Amino acid sequence: MVFTHDTEVGLQAAAALVNTLAISPGAVDELATVAALDEFFEAYDYTGRHDSDQAELEEVRALRGPLRDLLTADRDEAVRLANAMLAEHRATPQLVRHTNYDWHIHATEPDAPLATRIAVETAMAMVDVIRADELSRLSICADEGCEGVVVDLSRNRSKRYCSATCTNRNAAAAYRERQASAK
Template structure:
């Protein structure tokens, strides 16, 4: 394990959210947000409204910028995110999850909690000097964010689709050459 469970969970959610605006957009309905909320084990307030969906969708560009910037840029962004949210980290245990960090109340809007959880996860990434675990997809036709949690740092593509497309292209190039 590269990071603590809550850090990995927050990073995976942030990457999925950032990549959801790529074609096809995978976060267009409240039902899509409901599935995202469940898949990434969020807790607390979830209004299930179009306004909440719009607020979460509005985060995508900023999250993409954070996940693909330099370490120094990430420090400045994370500090701003935490300050604006008035984050106060506390250890919390609930459900099946052991002690982990929440930095805003679970009553805060979902978009605020996503920002703070992502910022807290990035604190771990920055402190561990692991920014290289975040990159842009190696597929020349894709701008997806890649989170590489592999032991040997070998993940280059944001999805199986991009990886397969490149493997097929490489195979065809070898066969024609």
Template sequence: MLFAHDTECALVTATALVNTADPDREGLPDVAALDAFLTAHSFTGRHEHTEAELRSVRALRPRLRRVWAADEDGIVEIVNGLLRESRALPQLIRHDDQPYHVHAVPRDAPLATRMAVEAAMALADLVRMGELSRLRTCDHPDCDNVLVDLSKNRSRRFCEAGCGNRAAVSAYRARRAAGRS
């Protein structure tokens, strides 16, 4: 593990949330999809299961996406804005059989607020550690997804949408076609 467990979880969740905003296909089309997203990312705490909550989570995505295009000062501005607006007050807590970790808003705060603050706290760790190069966009030419490279050797190039497999298949087919010529 390169970062604290809660930092890694928050980075992965923020990345996945940003990638649900596909212009061709809404990744969070309804409350049930949001429920599944939260379950997949082990996101705990208050969840109202309402359309209003879904809209507020969707509204967070473009703001988080800007992180992947911003320089360090821009990321700091986004992070500080999220923390300030949420009135974040970091505290160590333990719940759900997890060891002590940092929460900066109460577990009963609105879902979008908790998601924003957890992402902001994790991004703050990346800034402090000089690790912003771990935030990337997918190398596949047909993909606009973002990723966070948590590998030790900083070698991850493709998102979670199968782009690595598509790139490998394309390279294989190109090699085979070149071999036949």
């Protein structure tokens, strides 16, 4: 494990949320419905308040750009952005234990809006990344036509693609290229 469990989950959730943006040519917004937000909430084991309505969806959708800026910033800019997010939401770190997780840090109340909790959890995760000087674990997908965010938590720092789709597309292209050059 590179970071604590809550840091790793926070980074992965933030990248997954950012990657729902339709930023690559031909891409579609993958967070267009309340049902999609509900799936995201469940997939990343969020706890606390979840209104499951259009207003909450719009707040979370609006957060994707700032999170992308944070996850792709250089170290000094990441510090500025993380500090601004924590200050904006008046984060107060505290140890909590719930469900299947032992003691970990939350910095908002459980009844804070979901977008606030996501922003603060991401900023807190980035604090760990910055302090460990591990920003190299965050990058943009190596797929030529993709702009997705990659969180590389592997030991050998080998993750290059944001999703299985991009990984498979590039593996198939490399296979075809090898086959063509072998003829």
